Amino acid sequence: MTRHQLTDETKSPLTLTHQLVLRFSGTRRGARLARRLAVQQLTDWTALPYDSDPARAVALVAAELASNAIRHGSLPGRDFRLALLLLPDCYRIEVTDTRPERLPPPAAPQPADETTGRGLLLVQAYADRWGCAVRDAYTKTVWAEVQLRAAGS
Structure with a gap:
């Protein structure tokens, strides 16, 4: 579970098995549709069941990334982009928004009485990178990225 600040990902080219890129409205409905699509594509592309650990992790991670894009990264009237990539050993979820100056902060524990601000902690916990x-x-x-296979397989 590591965080990588990358500006040039071409240093290690990705080997894609499948890819899907769509735009969604910067609304709660758009975030919900993005989450549902992320899980649907995972199960279609991999034949993993909806109740598998990777599918649950993908649902949570996609929901948090999409929610953060509409809450912290969108401008009025702007959509966000969801890219789903099936790689040989993991499923990559990318959410692109229109606020490059608002980088996500490092995931830091929040006080117990806070009701918001735990999204990136969840992403860090459920994503491998x-x-x-x-x-x-x-x-x-x-x-x-959510790993699809157990570490020993």
């Missing part, structure tokens, strides 16, 4: 990439002056992408 996550990070942020700013590729241009208009967008940033927060990504997370």
Whole structure:
């Protein structure tokens, strides 16, 4: 569970098995649809059941990344982009928003009486790797990878 600040991910090219990229409205409904699509694509591409540990992790991570994009990274009237990538050993979720100047803070424990601010802690707990990439002056992408196989297999 590590966080990587990357600005150039071309140093280690990704070997894609499947890829899907869609735009969603910057609303709670858009975030909900993004979460549902992320799990649906995982189960379609891998034949893993909906109640598998990877599917649950993908649902949680996709929900948090999409929610953060609409809450902290969107401008009025702007959509966010969801990219789903099936790699040989993991499923990568990328959410791109329109606020490159608002990078996600390091995931830090929140006081027990706080009711918000735990999203990145959940991403850190359920994703094997996550990070942020700013590729241009208009967008940033927060990504997370969920491992599909047990470490020993």
